[in-house]
Every structure is written in C-alpha cells, then in structure tokens.
Amino acid sequence: xxxxxxxxxxxxxxxxxxxxxxxxxxxxxxxxxxxxxxxxxxxxxxxxxxxxxxxxxxxxxxxxxxxxxxxxxxxxxxxxxxxxxxxxxxxxxxxxxxxxxxxxxxxxxxxxxxxxxxxxxxxxxxxxxxxxxxxxxxxxxxxxxxxxxxxxxxxxxxxxxxxxxxxxxxxxxxxxxxxxxxxxxxxxxxxxxxxxxxxxxxxxxxxxxxxxxxxxxxxxxxxxxxxxxxxxxxxxxxxxxxxxxxxxxxxxxxx
Amino acid sequence: xxxxxxxxxxxxxxxxxxxxxxxxxxxxxxxxxxxxxxxxxxxxxxxxxxxxxxxxxxxxxxxxxxxxxxxxxxxxxxxxxxxxxxxxxxxxxxxxxxxxxxxxxxxxxxxxxxxxxxxxxxxxxxxxxxxxxxxxxxxxxxxxxxxxxxxxxxxxxxxxxxxxxxxxxxxxxxxxxxxxxxxxxxxxxxxxxxxxxxxxxxxxxxxxxxxxxxxxxxxxxxxxxxxxxxxxxxxxxxxxxxxxxxxx
Numbered sequence: 001x002x003x004x005x006x007x008x009x010x011x012x013x014x015x016x017x018x019x020x021x022x023x024x025x026x027x028x029x030x031x032x033x034x035x036x037x038x039x040x041x042x043x044x045x046x047x048x049x050x051x052x053x054x055x056x057x058x059x060x061x062x063x064x065x066x067x068x069x070x071x072x073x074x075x076x077x078x079x080x081x082x083x084x085x086x087x088x089x090x091x092x093x094x095x096x097x098x099x100x101x102x103x104x105x106x107x108x109x110x111x112x113x114x115x116x117x118x119x120x121x122x123x124x125x126x127x128x129x130x131x132x133x134x135x136x137x138x139x140x141x142x143x144x145x146x147x148x149x150x151x152x153x154x155x156x157x158x159x160x161x162x163x164x165x166x167x168x169x170x171x172x173x174x175x176x177x178x179x180x181x182x183x184x185x186x187x188x189x190x191x192x193x194x195x196x197x198x199x200x201x202x203x204x205x206x207x208x209x210x211x212x213x214x215x216x217x218x219x220x221x222x223x224x225x226x227x228x229x230x231x232x233x234x235x236x237x238x239x240x241x242x243x244x245x246x247x248x249x250x251x252x253x254x255x
Numbered sequence: 256x257x258x259x260x261x262x263x264x265x266x267x268x269x270x271x272x273x274x275x276x277x278x279x280x281x282x283x284x285x286x287x288x289x290x291x292x293x294x295x296x297x298x299x300x301x302x303x304x305x306x307x308x309x310x311x312x313x314x315x316x317x318x319x320x321x322x323x324x325x326x327x328x329x330x331x332x333x334x335x336x337x338x339x340x341x342x343x344x345x346x347x348x349x350x351x352x353x354x355x356x357x358x359x360x361x362x363x364x365x366x367x368x369x370x371x372x373x374x375x376x377x378x379x380x381x382x383x384x385x386x387x388x389x390x391x392x393x394x395x396x397x398x399x400x401x402x403x404x405x406x407x408x409x410x411x412x413x414x415x416x417x418x419x420x421x422x423x424x425x426x427x428x429x430x431x432x433x434x435x436x437x438x439x440x441x442x443x444x445x446x447x448x449x450x451x452x453x454x455x456x457x458x459x460x461x462x463x464x465x466x467x468x469x470x471x472x473x474x475x476x477x478x479x480x481x482x483x484x485x486x487x488x489x490x491x492x493x494x495x496x497x498x499x500x501x502x503x
Contacts, residue, residue: 120346129343132303132336133357133409134329 024138024216028146031139041144042151049110049145050152054159056105061160064097065089065167072168073176086183087190089168093161094191094199100247102160103206106153107239111214114145115235118218119228127219142219146211153207154200161199198254205250206243213239256281256413256445257302262311262321263469264297271297273469274311284439284446286456286477289466290491295449296340298466299415302447303335304328315413336411340418342402344390350377351386354404361409376404380434396427400434407438416448428452432459453492457481465491 072088118141121127130137165187172178217235221227257279264272271294279285279302287295300306301313304320313321320331344353355373358364364372377383380400390398399419406414419435420428432452436459439446450456456463457477464474465488472487473480481492 124341124346125339125343126345128305129337129339129345131305132332133360134332135360136325136329 020220021212021216024142024219025146025212027138028142028212028215031136031143032147034139036139038140038144041140042147045144045148046152048113049106049148050155053106053109053152053156056109057102057156057160058163060101060105061093061098061164062167064101064160065093065164065169066171068092068097068164069168069170069172069176073172073178082178083182084186084190085168085172085178086165086186089172090161090165090187090191091195093164093168094195096247096251098157098161098164099199099202099206100243102157103153103203103210103243104240106149106156106207107210107214107236107243110149111210111239112232112236114211114214115218115221115232116228118215119221119231122219122221123223123225123228137219142215145215146208149211150204150207153210154203157199157203194254201254202247202250205246209242209246210239213242256316257447258312258314259298259301260312260314262298262301262308262313264294264301264306264308266297270469272301272308275466275469275471277464277471277474279445279447280462281445282443283461284436284448284459285462285464286448286450286460287464287466288450288453288456288491289472291451293466294469295466296417299337299417299447299449302413303332303337303415334412335415336406336409336413337415338399338402338406338417338419340421342390342398344398344401344405346390348389349386350382350388350390350393350401353390353401354386354408357405357409363409372408373404376408377401379407379438380404381430395422396430399423399431403431403434403438407442410442411444413445413447416446416450418449418451420450420452429455432456435459454481467491 068089069085072085073082076082076084076088118127121141127137127141130140169180169183173180173183214235217231217238221231257277259275259277262272262275263270275298277298287298289295297306301308301321302315304313304323308321311321312319315331315334318331320328323331344350345356348356351373354376355369358369358372374383374386377386380403382397382400382404385393385397385401390401393401403419416435420431423431432455435446435448438444448456448460457480460477462474463477463480465472467487473483473485475483480488483489
C-alpha cells in the first residue's frame with residue numbers, strides 16, 4: 001500500500017511541477033511583448049550565454065568532427081566509399097550532432113550558471129528586493145535570459161557545424177588522405193536546405209528548453225545551500241534529458 | 256497610512272499572525288518589537304505585499320493591497336522602499352550601480368543628474384568615494400548604509416526597516432539608528448522598523464508596537480510605552496535580574 005501511495009504522490013507531484021513550469025514559461029513569454037523591452041539585458045545575456053560559450057563549443061565541435069571523420073573513413077573504406085566522407089560528416093553534424101552537442105555544452109556551461117545565479121538571488125532575497133522596487137523579477141531576470149538563449153543557441157550550432165565539418169576535413173583529408181575535392185563536393189551535394197533549417201529549428205527549441213528549465217529551477221530553488229546544489233544538478237540533468245527526448249520527436253517529424 | 260485589519264497568516268501550517276490590527280501613523284517612525292519568531296518580519300512583508308494574508312486586509316492609503324497582483328500591486332509599491340536585514344544589495348553590481356538601480360529602472364533622471372543624485376546620497380550616508388566597490392568588499396555597516404541610500408534615492412513615502420542593526424556592533428548600530436533618524440527628519444517619510452534594540456529604540460521612535468502571540472499586545476507613543484501597565488510589555492522590555500550574580 002505504501003508503494004502505491006508513493007507512486008500516487010510522486011505522479012501528482014510531477015503533474016503539479018509540470019503545470020508550474022508551463023505557467024512559468026507562459027509568464028516569461030507574456031513579458032516579451034510588454035515594455036520595457038530590456039535590450040541591454042538581452043545583449044548582456046547573449047554575450048554571457050553565446051559569446052562566452054563559443055570557446056567550449058568550438059573545442060567540442062572540432063574534436064567531434066575529427067572523431068566522426070576518423071570513424072567514418074574506416075567504415076566507408078570497407079565499401080570503397082571514402083568519397084562520401086564529407087556528406088557523412090556534414091549531414092551528421094548539421095542534422096544531429098551540431099544541435100544536440102552544442103545545446104548540451106550550453107546547458108552544462110551557461111545553463112548551470114543561470115540556475116546558480118537565480119538560485120543565489122532567491123536565497124539572498126535579491127529577488128524580493130526587486131519586487132519591493134516594483135520591478136517584476138520575471139521580466140527583469142527571466143525573459144532576457146530566455147530570449148538570449150533562443151537567439152544564441154542557433155548561432156552556436158551554426159559555428160559548431162562549420163567547425164565540425166572543418167575538423168572532419170582536417171582528419172579525413174589531411175591526416176587520412178581522402179580526396180579534398182571529393183570531401184567538399186560530397187558536402188555540397190548531400191546537404192540540402194531542409195537539413196539546415198531542420199538543424200536550426202532543433203537549435204531554437206533546444207535553446208528554449210535550456211533557458212526554461214534552468215531558469216525555473218533557479219527561480220524556485222529552496223532556501224539552502226543544499227537546495228541550490230540540488231537545483232543546479234536537476235536543471236542540467238532535466239534539460240539534457242529533455243533535449244535528447246525532444247530531439248527524437250522532432251527528428252521523427254522532420255525526416 | 257498603513258492599516259492592518261484582522262490579518263491572519265499561517266506558514267507551513269503553523270499560525271504566525273492571528274488577527275493583527277495595527278495602524279501605522281503617517282510621517283512617524285513606528286518600531287515593532289516582540290520576541291524572536293513572533294512574525295515581525297512576516298508582518299512587515301504583508302505591508303509591502305510580499306506576502307498575502309490568509310484572512311484580513313492590508314490597507315495602504317485606503318487601498319486594499321492584500322488581493323492586488325501584478326501591475327496594480329506595483330503601482331502601490333512605488334510608494335515604498337525597504338531596507339532588509341542584510342541590505343539585499345545586488346552582488347553583481349557596484350555600490351553606485353545598486354543605488355542608481357531604481358532610478359535607472361524608472362528612467363527618472365538623465366545620466367548626469369543620476370550621477371549627482373547617487374553621489375549626493377552616498378555622501379549623506381557616509382559612503383562617499385565607495386561607489387566603485389562591490390558589496391562583497393563592504394563591511395556589514397557599510398552594506399546597511401548602501402541599502403539605506405538605495406531605499407532613499409527614490410524619495411519614497413514609506414520605508415520599511417527589517418532589523419537594520421542586526422549583526423552590527425553597538426557603535427555601528429547607533430550610527431545606523433542616528434542615520435535613520437536624521438534621514439527621517441530630512442525627508443519626512445513614514446518609517447516602520449522591526450528591531451530588537453531595546454532600550455535604544457525608545458529614544459528614536461515616535462511610536463512603539465509589540466507583537467506577541469500573533470497579535471498586537473500593545474501600542475503607544477514611545478515615551479509612554481515603557482510606563483505601560485501591561486505585564487507582557489514589562490516582561491519583554493525589562494527581563495528579570497540575572498540568575499547568577501556577575502561577581503561577589
């Protein structure tokens with residue numbers, strides 16, 4: 001009986017939490033269209049989330065491209081299809097690895113920082129201080145972060161794709177001896193416009209997931225150091241899992 | 256100015272406020288005292304709408320704020336400023352940025368005027384030349400003074416002080432009290448202060464109210480409060496002799 005009670009209360013808690021998260025997101029969107037529009041805050045967040053994540057994104061993408069080329073070359077060579085290395089690397093990057101890995105890097109770096117920042121502001125009652133100054137904390141803190149992440153992640157994904165394909169070229173062509181002409185011509189022939197906008201659509205939705213989950217967890221963290229640590233961990237894990245789950249559903253629709 | 260009628264509040268199922276009736280006189284400095292954990296800070300948060308009562312009303316200049324939300328509540332909050340226990344400065348901003356924050360948000364001054372107003376206010380609270388420092392670089396007393404400057408810079412009608420001298424040494428506590436009194440005389444705002452500093456608060460307050468068992472046990476002008484023939488008040492403000500003499 002205790003187990004059934006536990007199952008029931010867990011299910012109710014999850015449904016309540018999902019409802020709260022959804023209302024939180026709606027409130028953040030509602031403030032998008034109401035002044036003041038906080039362009040300065042948005043630019044500051046784009047700098048933090050986008051520009052400052054670019055190094056780790058470039059680092060991840062170059063090695064991803066390189067290992068993809070390494071694995072791909074030896075697999076394709078079995079069928080005498082080394083000439084398709086470029087299309088294998090570019091399609092994998094643009095359709096899947098770019099959006100997913102770049103978003104996971106943003107989650108780990110910027111998402112955790114967002115949760116920690118908001119959680120600390122909650123614990124030290126700086127959010128209450130904003131309310132006493134008649135400033136809506138959602139509008140001041142959350143909406144700029146959501147907008148900035150949704151704008152920054154597709155840009156980071158684009159960088160990831162380009163650098164990853166270049167990394168694949170470095171290993172496939174320069175190191176393993178595949179033909180440069182074949183590499184780039186297979187990239188050009190394989191990649192279609194729908195692959196690119198499919199990747200961008202994924203990036204936009206992943207950016208929304210990262211900001212939504214990380215902002216929510218930070219904003220509603222419990223008032224203790226342990227609570228803050230828990231919130232940061234939960235934010236990263238939940239955002240990462242949601243990205244992977246949503247990636248599957250979006251891929252099944254796009255393909 | 257601020258009127259609480261039958262305010263009740265439970266936190267985590269425990270009754271904290273059990274029907275508070277309190278009227279805060281306009282333009283005066285009213286101090287709320289009472290044992291720790293009685294709900295003084297909770298009472299203060301009700302006055303600015305940071306908490307809503309389970310029952311009862313909170314009236315600010317005749318407007319019931321206990322059921323207000325969003326834009327309407329923010330309109331009422333524009334009359335307020337609050338100095339929290341730990342000043343609640345934004346730790347990613349310098350002192351100057353903290354004090355100028357409400358002015359910038361409300362776009363109430365040009366950059367040149369803003370600079371003059373903020374520097375003037377920092378000078379008033381004894382923090383001239385400290386504008387470039389971050390809150391982590393300040394002492395407790397300096398943080399309180401920065402918080403006071405931020406509260407005053409908008410020229411509010413009502414300022415709430417939540418234990419402004421907690422954690423400070425007696426000398427710094429006196430400095431903060433003197434600052435609050437002098438600012439009150441200069442700007443004439445309505446002040447509501449929660450404090451444990453007995454007997455110092457009798458020298459600086461116009462009115463004193465005592466919160467006990469979730470209700471207002473007594474309220475009187477400061478000079479009359481100590482002479483009240485109320486055992487609850489007397490027990491609190493003059494606790495019994497030491498059980499063990501200090502020396503023979």
